[in-house]
Amino acid sequence: MKLLSVRGVSKRFGGLQALEDVSFDVPQGAIKALIGPNGAGKTTLFNLISGFLRPDQGSVVFGGTEVLGLAPHQIAARGMARTFQQIRLFPRMTVLENILVGRHLHSRGGFLACMLNLPFTRKEERGIRETGSEILDFLGLSGQADAEAVHLPYGQQRMVELGRALACEPRILLLDEPAAGLNIRETAEMGRLISRIRGRNVTVLLVEHDMSLVMDISDDIVVLSYGQKIAEDKAHAIQKDPEVIRVYLGEGDA
């Protein structure tokens, strides 16, 4: 079953055709990767899917409904969470608080109820914190719960961002270069974490440069180059695709 369906999406920035007629599907429960050289349009595509940018043409159907033209928070409410290539943790907030923000969509106390600290908001807050601790356990970051998130080592910051997105209990999780800036050990850890996410009934679409990570964890791979889809196949087949090899390694003269 298709959870996310991208159809004929195009986007132009001035004279640059960032994306041209890109289509692909993400089946329910899959881990799908989006790869391509720098400037191929991967992050632009992410921003279009999650509502941060509007495409010039095309359609994005998520969970059976068109989400194009919706605000990011409305798309998030339909069950899409994302991380950012440049880590966007909330400063002046602890690791736990960062994750608690991810529970926003699963709680409903308004300004007035929260100001009056009504019994139902107190109960809700306990539930929010329970889930928050559970996610910290899942990430193995329980020890850092009260540290200010932006002061953590880079690798752990990436994990907090992932945990914050998981706290949304999304149907699909968009990860924009989850291993960027991580060392080999941290990258392996991140890979294991992403594989375990599948166990939480979350579909994953990721953009990543680290090929070993992509090959290890993805079911399917979409390859973009200069805004166009040039290949889509199983991970092992993509490695042998001559067009992909040409784009990544350059034309062989010898």
Added chain:
Amino acid sequence: MRGRYLPVAAFAGLIVAIQMATHFTGSGYHLTQLTMSAYYSLLAIGLCLLVGYAGQISLGHAGFFAIGGYITALLTTHDLSSRAGGASRWLAKAGILSARIDLYGGELLTVHPWVACLVAVLATVGIAYAVGGPVLKLKGHYLAMATLGFGVIIYRIVLGTEFLGAADGISEVPPFAILPGLEVSGKAALRVPNYYLAWGLVIAGMVLLLNLIHSREGRALSSIHGAEDAAEAMGIPTARYKLSAFALSAAFAGLAGVLLTHYNGGIGPSEASVMKSVRYVAIVAIGGMANLWGTLLMSLLLNYLSLRGYFGTYDDAVFGAILILIMLFAPGGLLRRDLLEEVRDVFRGNGEKAS
């Protein structure tokens, strides 16, 4: 969660201690400025939520204070007895209008202070929504300039409008009987109950805001401050939250304006001046930005000193200088919440965390 209300009790103790001190030293007249300081503090803590937590600057909050104050002043002083038709008699019976005798023995029929207060606060909130809608789309300097512009407009309106008293403002505003036997008024005999009423309201406001910042809604506001796009990605409708915080802080400002106007028995255009707005932001900044307690203590202290005339003719300059110095040397605010921890770390020789 733990210990959220402990500082509240400590602060209440401080308020009682101050009153006791003035009582035993025979300097009860200080309570007048302390009461006025309380109402300004009500505005300051509301502004702290907006600027410190939600991260949205406003250089126009004196405008909201003045809107609240002027509306209640106008409604409670404007005599309706000359048009005593059936409607006003009916309104008088319903308690919306109230009759009283003015200074010269004439009979006055004006809007009841409770009704005036309600109208004033609701109007302030309404205007905040109307102004905030478009203006909060702006960020940083642009938002500062737009709210500054709003403040200037309100100032020029109250200064230039004849029926608002122009440069003289509105005087002879009656006391506001909040409960039987408890009225907001500047009568010397009521100094002590008014002091406790004012600070009681500030403490109630603090409890509401402390609850808010420790809830999902408070975290949502802080997340907008930190990373607006990430907040959106978490499903937080950031535009709506910014507007709500703006309106809530305006409600605090409007209520402060209403109460201080009844306490002082009048209001003048200086309450709407831009320098007042600068002063409120300076207090939030020196209080540590996202620090309700720091803001409250600084507001208590600085407003009291200012009202007692300690800053003399440099009054506005002092607050302007505070703002400049904070922005230069401690842009995160002076009494930051983590300041205490950092000081502790220094004494423990644990310097690395401070980096």
